[in-house]
Amino acid sequence: MTPPDASQNRWSDLDRPPLNVPALRRGLLRPDGLWTSLDVVDTTGSTNSDLAGRAAELTEGTVLIAEEQTAGRGRLDRTWSAPARSGLFFSVYLTPGDGVPVHRWGWLPLLAGVAAATGLAKAAGVDMALKWPNDLLVTVAGEERKTGGILAERAANGVVVGIGVNVSLHADELPAPNAASLALAGAVSTDRETLLRGVLRSLEHWYEEWRSADGDAAESGLQAAYAAGCATLGRRVRAQLPGDLSLTGEAVAIDGDGRLILSTDEGLQEPVSAGDIVHLRGAEGGLT
Incomplete structure (x- = not known):
């Protein structure tokens, strides 16, 4: 058999x-x-x-x-x-x-x-x-x-x-x-x-x-x-946003609506409600 x-x-x-x-x-x-x-x-x-x-x-x-x-x-x-x-x-x-x-x-x-x-x-x-x-x-x-x-x-x-x-x-x-x-x-x-x-x-x-x-x-x-x-907070990240847009800055907070707040190089506090987040290493080099 x-x-x-x-x-x-x-x-x-x-x-x-x-x-x-x-x-x-x-x-x-x-x-x-x-x-x-x-x-x-x-x-x-x-x-x-x-x-x-x-x-x-x-x-x-x-x-x-x-x-x-x-x-x-x-x-x-x-x-x-x-x-x-x-x-x-x-x-x-x-x-x-x-x-x-x-x-x-x-x-x-x-x-x-x-x-x-x-x-x-x-x-x-x-x-x-x-x-x-x-x-x-x-x-x-x-x-x-x-x-x-x-x-x-x-x-x-x-x-x-x-x-x-x-x-x-x-x-x-x-x-x-x-x-x-x-x-x-x-x-x-x-x-x-x-x-x-x-x-x-x-x-x-x-x-x-x-x-x-x-x-x-x-x-x-x-x-x-x-x-x-959240490992994202305190990191430099790039947010890849809808419409092929992107935003780079330091992730500094999660607001009351669950959005990620980025502090940009221009000194702005930008909320991100949807997007793909890339953890950056160094200036802009490697990523995770």
């Missing part, structure tokens, strides 16, 4: 076992908690797209996790891919409209960044940092690298927030030279269930604090927490 193709065996990589769905549900779904349902699919194009397509029928606190994403999306239409079961790929549906004005919903991706960074730092034992607005950074061999990202999208009466984190990727599996994984950053644990519980519990905590303050980022402590963990 011909043995089965190892590539088709879900246990072929014992370092990357599948998630235990019943255990996750027992640990995260509570009658008085934020998370109301949790499902895991073997593979999908994008968990964000899946939830956004069903948003009108979802309840707040829906969680969808994929063992593998084949068309994961990041900001600026970038793609996100990784081997099956090598990371955390999930989305949640939130409806902050009861008490939180819509103009404050822009804080949700930054809130998710704080939650992911604090949850992962505790569960994985890795120093995490945030690159404005929504990249998760770790340090590998003295170099700052991206290990995760966040994408928030309006859908129906709420927001779908997607989080992707490279957990166990080896160096030869990284999608880009500036990418990393928690394992490469020296994580004390790469157990995805432990990490997922840590992130979702942290997200629940920060979301409830923010919503209890009617979305006021200062009152809830979110603005200060983001600034404290």
